[in-house]
Amino acid sequence: MAPYRDHVALEHAILVSLAERAASGYDLTRRFERSIGFFWRATHQQIYRTLARMEGEGWVAAVAVPQEGRPDRKEYGVTSAGSEELRRWLTEPSRVVPLREELAVRLRGADHLEDLTPLLDDLRRHRAEHAARVRLYTDIEARDFSPDLDHGPLSGRRLHQHLVLRGGLRVEQAFVDWCDEVLTSLTGDLP
Amino acid sequence: MAPYRDHVALEHAILVSLAERAASGYDLTRRFERSIGFFWRATHQQIYRTLARMEGEGWVAAVAVPQEGRPDRKEYGVTSAGSEELRRWLTEPSRVVPLREELAVRLRGADHLEDLTPLLDDLRRHRAEHAARVRLYTDIEARDFSPDLDHGPLSGRRLHQHLVLRGGLRVEQAFVDWCDEVLTSLTGDLP
DNA sequence: CGACGCATGTAACCTGTTACATGATTGG
DNA sequence: CCAATCATGTAACAGGTTACATGCGTCG
Numbered sequence: 001m002a003p004y005r006d007h008v009a010l011e012h013a014i015l016v017s018l019a020e021r022a023a024s025g026y027d028l029t030r031r032f033e034r035s036i037g038f039f040w041r042a043t044h045q046q047i048y049r050t051l052a053r054m055e056g057e058g059w060v061a062a063v064a065v066p067q068e069g070r071p072d073r074k075e076y077g078v079t080s081a082g083s084e085e086l087r088r089w090l091t092e093p094s095r096v097v098p099l100r101e102e103l104a105v106r107l108r109g110a111d112h113l114e115d116l117t118p119l120l121d122d123l124r125r126h127r128a129e130h131a132a133r134v135r136l137y138t139d140i141e142a143r144d145f146s147p148d149l150d151h152g153p154l155s156g157r158r159l160h161q162h163l164v165l166r167g168g169l170r171v172e173q174a175f176v177d178w179c180d181e182v183l184t185s186l187t188g189d190l191p
Numbered sequence: 192m193a194p195y196r197d198h199v200a201l202e203h204a205i206l207v208s209l210a211e212r213a214a215s216g217y218d219l220t221r222r223f224e225r226s227i228g229f230f231w232r233a234t235h236q237q238i239y240r241t242l243a244r245m246e247g248e249g250w251v252a253a254v255a256v257p258q259e260g261r262p263d264r265k266e267y268g269v270t271s272a273g274s275e276e277l278r279r280w281l282t283e284p285s286r287v288v289p290l291r292e293e294l295a296v297r298l299r300g301a302d303h304l305e306d307l308t309p310l311l312d313d314l315r316r317h318r319a320e321h322a323a324r325v326r327l328y329t330d331i332e333a334r335d336f337s338p339d340l341d342h343g344p345l346s347g348r349r350l351h352q353h354l355v356l357r358g359g360l361r362v363e364q365a366f367v368d369w370c371d372e373v374l375t376s377l378t379g380d381l382p
Numbered sequence: 383c384g385a386c387g388c389a390t391g392t393a394a395c396c397t398g399t400t401a402c403a404t405g406a407t408t409g410g
Numbered sequence: 411c412c413a414a415t416c417a418t419g420t421a422a423c424a425g426g427t428t429a430c431a432t433g434c435g436t437c438g
Contacts, residue, residue: 009293010425016300026389039295046426048391071389071434083303090300091309094293096320099362102200102285104230104355109207109281111348112274118282129287157302163376164295167369171290174365178358185354201397217417237398239419264417 010050011059013040015078015086018060020157022077025051038137038168051076059085107182116186123186127179133172137165201241202250204231206269206277209251211348213268216242229328229359242267250276298373307377314377318370324363328356 017028017036028051029044031037042050054060059082062074078086103126110119145162147153154162208219208227219242220235222228233241245251250273253265269277294317301310336353338344345353 009296012300013296016296016303019300019303024389025391029389036296036299037289039290039292039299041289041291041426043427044390045392045428049425052391067388073389086300087303090297090304093309093313093316094297096317097291097293098228098232099230099359100232100288101230101358102288104358105200105204105207105227106281106285107351108227108230108355109203109210109277110351112207112210112278113281118284122284125284126287159376160298160301163373164299166372167292167295167366168290170365170369170372171362174361175358178361181357181361182354185350215417216419220417232398234399235418236400236420240397243419258416 009040010042010046011054012086012089013042014047014050014054015059015082015089018076018078019083019086022075024065024073024075026073028076038133039164054082058082120183120186123179123183127176127183130172130175130179134169134176137169137172141165141169200231201233201237202245203277203280204233205238205241205245206250206273206280209267209269210274210277213266215264215266217264219267229324230355245273249273311374311377314370314374318367318374321363321366321370325360325367328360328363332356332360 013032013036014028017023017031023031025044025048028047029042032040032042032047051060051062055062055076058079060076061079062076065073065075067073103122106119106122110116113119141162145154145158145165153159204223204227205219208214208222214222216235216239219238220233223231223233223238242251242253246253246267249270251267252270253267256264256266258264294313297310297313301307304310332353336345336349336356344350
């Protein structure tokens with residue numbers, strides 16, 4: 001099997017994000033809480049640690065940007081070596097990630113409960129969370145990816161971003177539908 | 192936030208599986224390659240390591256089963272403490288796991304490629320893999336979870352197992368549909 | 383004056399992955 | 411005889427999570 005690191009996307013997710021626009025660790029942290037973070041999560045600790053390693057590898061370089069009354073920002077940009085690495089990585093085959101759904105494990109063990117109430121509550125929480133994501137992605141789609149009458153269909157980076165969002169929408173909707181099916185089946189009617 | 196371990200499902204996934212039927216580490220490894228493994232993957236190294244820890248915690252106990260011409264099997268069963276722990280865990284709220292989709296990160300960086308061919312090939316591979324899972328789950332559903340005319344609708348453990356499988360079906364189908372949408376959008380026609 | 387946002391980190395720990403290791407039997 | 415399957419592990423390392431730590435500015 002191919003070396004471990006080729007399949008670890010955080011470094012490359014950071015390269016993708018920095019290639020779109022230079023950023024500090026703090027900026028990246030916020031990006032990984034939304035936009036690219038909808039498909040690849042990372043905490044600030046991971047980001048700072050990884051940025052330091054990437055700087056050592058010469059994939060990114062930082063310039064200190066002094067600010068009034070705030071600590072300096074270390075603004076990172078992609079070096080030409082980083083850009084080359086990104087292009088190399090983009091042509092590699094990627095893993096088909098197996099599902100990992102804790103709720104499914106719980107449901108599978110549900111016959112050990114006399115009272116299903118806590119599990120049903122959990123299912124309703126999950127449903128609400130996934131439905132909220134569907135709404136969020138739908139809103140973003142309407143705001144940022146409506147077909148532009150002046151420029152015709154989307155293309156290039158915006159098209160790709162839109163397609164990624166469509167994936168999030170589809171998967172989150174599938175989870176909502178699944179929660180509904182389970183709740184209907186276990187309670188005898190709709191939640 | 193709640194302690195780390197309450198959200199780590201491997202120990203509890205093992206409890207669920209052992210509660211269904213006692214097993215050796217080897218048996219568990221195979222189960223985690225199918226059935227429960229469709230929703231929670233684990234390698235034999237993880238399983239042996241975790242079983243040892245669980246034995247230390249008194250959640251499981253092993254009896255050595257001598258075999259003709261083969262190494263002894265260490266057959267693990269759930270202790271009453273393990274059973275109690277399982278019931279406790281089942282009533283806890285679980286995390287809504289964020290998506291983590293490497294392919295989406297790649298797609299988002301696709302505008303850095305002059306030639307999309309390798310990425311399109313990767314998409315077709317992913318599509319094929321997800322479609323294979325849909326077929327597999329559909330086959331299992333037909334074989335194991337068809338409504339039984341003698342006993343009416345499913346209930347209890349079999350119902351729960353079926354609902355879990357339904358989730359896998361829905362999510363895998365969503366991935367297939369997404370791959371089709373992306374391929375159609377990027378190539379101008381159906382794959 | 384207290385909470386929140388900006389901004390960057392260290393340390394400890396847990397989980398997951400990969401490679402390595404052993405040794406027997408069964409089937410082609 | 412060679413490969414696959416049964417059966418159980420160790421060791422090294424990479425990645426992810428949580429807690430801890432610091433310090434300034436702004437807004438209410």
